[in-house]
Structures are given as C-alpha cells and as structure tokens.
Amino acid sequence: xxxxxxxxxxxxxxxxxxxxxxxxxxxxxxxxxxxxxxxxxxxxxxxxxxxxxxxxxxxxxxxxxxxxxxxxxxxxxxxxxxxx
Numbered sequence: 001x002x003x004x005x006x007x008x009x010x011x012x013x014x015x016x017x018x019x020x021x022x023x024x025x026x027x028x029x030x031x032x033x034x035x036x037x038x039x040x041x042x043x044x045x046x047x048x049x050x051x052x053x054x055x056x057x058x059x060x061x062x063x064x065x066x067x068x069x070x071x072x073x074x075x076x077x078x079x080x081x082x083x084x
Contacts, residue, residue, distance in 0.1 A: 007052065036079060
C-alpha cells in the first residue's frame with residue numbers, strides 16, 4: 001500500500017469511527033459503558049492522528065508519548081467524573 005492510499009484509508013477510518021460514535025450516542029440514554037466505548041474510539045482516533053497525520057511515528061519517544069498520553073489521561077478523568 002502506497003503512502004497516499006494508506007493516508008486515504010486512515011482518513012476513512014477516522015471518518016467511520018466518528019460516524020459510528022455519533023450514531024451510538026445519539027438515540028440512547030448515556031451509560032457508563034457507552035462513555036467508555038466512545039472514549040476508546042477517541043483513543044484510537046488520537047493515535048492515528050498523532051502517528052500518521054502529525055508524522056510523529058518516528059519522533060522521539062518523549063514527544064510522541066506526551067501526545068499519545070493526552071487522550072487516555074483525559075478519558076480516565078472524564079470516566080471518573082462521570083462515575084462519581
């Protein structure tokens with residue numbers, strides 16, 4: 001798979017994840033399990049953005065780690081806030 005096709009595929013993955021999460025949360029009552037599913041989708045989306053679209057896959061571990069850790073830390077904070 002060439003670089004252009006790979007980026008197009010990743011962009012479609014981001015688009016599909018966004019649509020799926022919007023469809024999951026729209027008609028239902030929000031539950032803790034649904035919040036976890038949406039936040040996990042956000043973690044996947046963030047990792048794709050950081051690694052491929054921001055070009056940090058080969059970056060020093062500190063920079064890549066900081067950006068990859070942001071969404072899971074935020075997800076844990078949101079989950080704890082929602083749980084209590």
